[in-house]
Amino acid sequence: MRKDLWRNKRGLSTVVGSVFIVLIIMLGMNSFMWQMLQHNDYQMAAAEVNSSDQERVCEDLAFQYPGVTGLNGTGPYLFKILVNNNCPLDIQTVRIYIYDKTNSTLTILDPKTPSSTYGFENGYIRSAKFNHEIQVYSPIEPDDENEYELRLVTERGRLFTTLYPMPLTNVFANVQQSQVVYSANSLKVGFDNSSDWWPPYASAANVTSGKLYMRAVFGNSGTSPIVLSTDSVLLSQISDATANDKVYYIGGHLIDPATKEGWPGSLTVEPGTTGYLYFHIDSWNIPSGDVMVFTGSAGLVGTKDGEFWSGAILMDAFKITG
Amino acid sequence: MNKKLSLLRDRKAVSQVVSSLLILAIVTTLCVTVYGWAVSTVGDSQDNFNFIYEHRKNAIKERFTLEYVFFTDTDGNPGDHKNVTIYVRNVGNTDLTISDVDLNGTLSPTVNPTLPQTLPSNQVIKLSVTLATSWNSNSTTHIAVTSERGNLIQGYWEAP
Numbered sequence: 001m002r003k004d005l006w007r008n009k010r011g012l013s014t015v016v017g018s019v020f021i022v023l024i025i026m027l028g029m030n031s032f033m034w035q036m037l038q039h040n041d042y043q044m045a046a047a048e049v050n051s052s053d054q055e056r057v058c059e060d061l062a063f064q065y066p067g068v069t070g071l072n073g074t075g076p077y078l079f080k081i082l083v084n085n086n087c088p089l090d091i092q093t094v095r096i097y098i099y100d101k102t103n104s105t106l107t108i109l110d111p112k113t114p115s116s117t118y119g120f121e122n123g124y125i126r127s128a129k130f131n132h133e134i135q136v137y138s139p140i141e142p143d144d145e146n147e148y149e150l151r152l153v154t155e156r157g158r159l160f161t162t163l164y165p166m167p168l169t170n171v172f173a174n175v176q177q178s179q180v181v182y183s184a185n186s187l188k189v190g191f192d193n194s195s196d197w198w199p200p201y202a203s204a205a206n207v208t209s210g211k212l213y214m215r216a217v218f219g220n221s222g223t224s225p226i227v228l229s230t231d232s233v234l235l236s237q238i239s240d241a242t243a244n245d246k247v248y249y250i251g252g253h254l255i256d257p258a259t260k261e262g263w264p265g266s267l268t269v270e271p272g273t274t275g276y277l278y279f280h281i282d283s284w285n286i287p288s289g290d291v292m293v294f295t296g297s298a299g300l301v302g303t304k305d306g307e308f309w310s311g312a313i314l315m316d317a318f319k320i321t322g
Numbered sequence: 323m324n325k326k327l328s329l330l331r332d333r334k335a336v337s338q339v340v341s342s343l344l345i346l347a348i349v350t351t352l353c354v355t356v357y358g359w360a361v362s363t364v365g366d367s368q369d370n371f372n373f374i375y376e377h378r379k380n381a382i383k384e385r386f387t388l389e390y391v392f393f394t395d396t397d398g399n400p401g402d403h404k405n406v407t408i409y410v411r412n413v414g415n416t417d418l419t420i421s422d423v424d425l426n427g428t429l430s431p432t433v434n435p436t437l438p439q440t441l442p443s444n445q446v447i448k449l450s451v452t453l454a455t456s457w458n459s460n461s462t463t464h465i466a467v468t469s470e471r472g473n474l475i476q477g478y479w480e481a482p
Contacts, residue, residue: 020353024360031364038375045379049414052385056413094411095446097390104482106392155444157387157413 056156060086063150063162064131076118076137081150083132083160085125092155093123093134102146112137220269226309228267228275228302266302381471385414389446391465391479393457403456403481410467410475411446419470423451426464438470457481 064082085091098107112119121135134152142148148164220226269275298313389409396405406425412418421438423430432452441447449467457463459481466476 023357027360027364031368034368035371038371042375042379046382049382049385052415056385094444095389099392101482104394106390106394151390153387153389153411155413157385157411159387159389 052156055089056158058087058089059091059154059156059158061091061125061152061154061158061160062086063160076139077141079136079138079142080133081120081136081152083125083134083152085127085129085132088127090127091125093120093125093152094155095153096120096134096136097149097151097153098138098140098142099149099151100140100146101149105140107138107140109136109138219274220271223271224304225268225270226302226304226311228269228300232298232300232302377471380416381473383414383416384418384469384471384473386410386412386418386420386441386467386469386473386475388465388467388475388477391463391477393463393479393481396452403458404453406451406453406457406463406465408449408451408465408467409446410441410449412441412443415443417442418473420447420449420467421470422466422468423449424464424466424468425451425453427466 062084064084081096094111096109098109099105100107109118109120110116111123112121118137118139120137122132123134125132125134142164149161150164151159151161153159267275299310300313301308301310303309387410389411391409392407393403394405394407395402408423410420417440419438419440423433423437430451430453434450434452437449439447439449461481462478463481464476464478466474468474
């Protein structure tokens with residue numbers, strides 16, 4: 001039986017042909033699968049690189065004014081570079097370049113090691129960290145006489161540059177509206193006696209000869225003094241609750257608290273301190289029985305580092321009864 | 323015995339046997355040749371494919387940055403304004419080889435250290451380019467650094 005089967009040659013060519021075709025298909029499939037694997041590998045590499053590119057682009061360091069602070073020492077000169085990390089990722093600083101534009105000299109600082117004299121510490125900046133201090137041990141002492149370019153290089157390859165001393169245009173860019181802040185609930189009224197300032201609930205008795213004097217306390221939360229001028233004004237909106245909700249807009253100007261007259265000159269509000277601003281509203285009359293709610297904002301102008309400065313402050317509500 | 327001899331002497335259908343053997347030999351030879359050619363072609367194709375993909379994969383992984391450019395003088399010649407020092411950092415995950423530095427579209431012939439230079443990942447290299455003519459103050463220079471895999475970083479820098 002087996003001999004018959006072995007001798008039977010019918011269909012042999014079909015078997016041989018099929019095996020041959022299967023071999024060719026397997027060869028092709030193998031090649032195709034291998035190419036697919038390579039392609040996937042490439043795509044994975046591309047995705048990985050894209051991800052790191054996105055992280056790189058995301059990095060955002062903002063230098064704080066004055067950029068360099070806390071100068072100290074006689075060599076190595078110690079100072080701090082203040083930065084805000086506005087990025088949701090931690091940032092590692094790997095190098096700092098300090099270019100002295102006045103003397104055309106370049107200083108390169110790497111992370112400080114226990115054995116090195118110069119370098120910088122605290123270069124790892126956590127995400128959303130404000131006022132981060134990078135401690136620099138420099139062979140040169142940045143001073144106000146020379147002009148420097150500071151460049152921070154991050155591990156992901158981003159460069160962040162600032163100037164020291166910072167040009168005034170950049171200083172303005174860094175001035176935030178909150179540099180002068182209103183001290184909440186400090187708005188008071190007074191009349192004849194300027195030292196007799198009332199709490200934020202007043203009556204018609206506080207108005208003398210149609211004049212209303214108001215005082216507000218402001219603080220300078222910035223890092224440099226602000227000199228306010230007489231051009232600063234108080235813009236206010238008063239809602240008359242008993243007169244069909246009429247709304248009045250009035251303006252007030254700064255006065256000398258002693259004389260209740262024009263502003264004596266200027267008011268310097270030092271960083272970290274408060275200043276009293278006095279406003280004078282003429283021809284003011286509160287009809288008896290009226291209830292008025294005062295909401296005000298102050299438009300302040302003055303100088304900062306010898307240059308024009310302006311700011312606006314929104315004050316809290318203030319109720320006056322007639 | 324006689325039967326065997328008569329079988330050998332019988333010449334009928336010999337041509338058919340010979341032709342069958344001949345065809346079998348030709349077909350077998352052709353099959354082997356075609357199979358060998360196919361295997362070789364597929365192998366070559368895979369090698370080429372592998373080379374291209376590996377090259378492209380490594381090329382897209384390359385990331386480097388022009389960290390700083392410092393316009394200065396050549397050593398021992400203060401005031402000649404013939405040196406541009408370039409700091410290049412490899413911020414990618416693979417090593418790269420810097421092959422060329424171009425200043426204002428012209429290949430810089432004198433670079434110290436001599437190019438090509440391999441730059442490992444997360445390392446910075448200082449390339450000192452000596453110019454044929456002095457740089458001018460406040461002039462802008464286009465600087466391009468090319469890697470061996472064909473990537474390019476470039477920028478404009480102003481002399482002090």
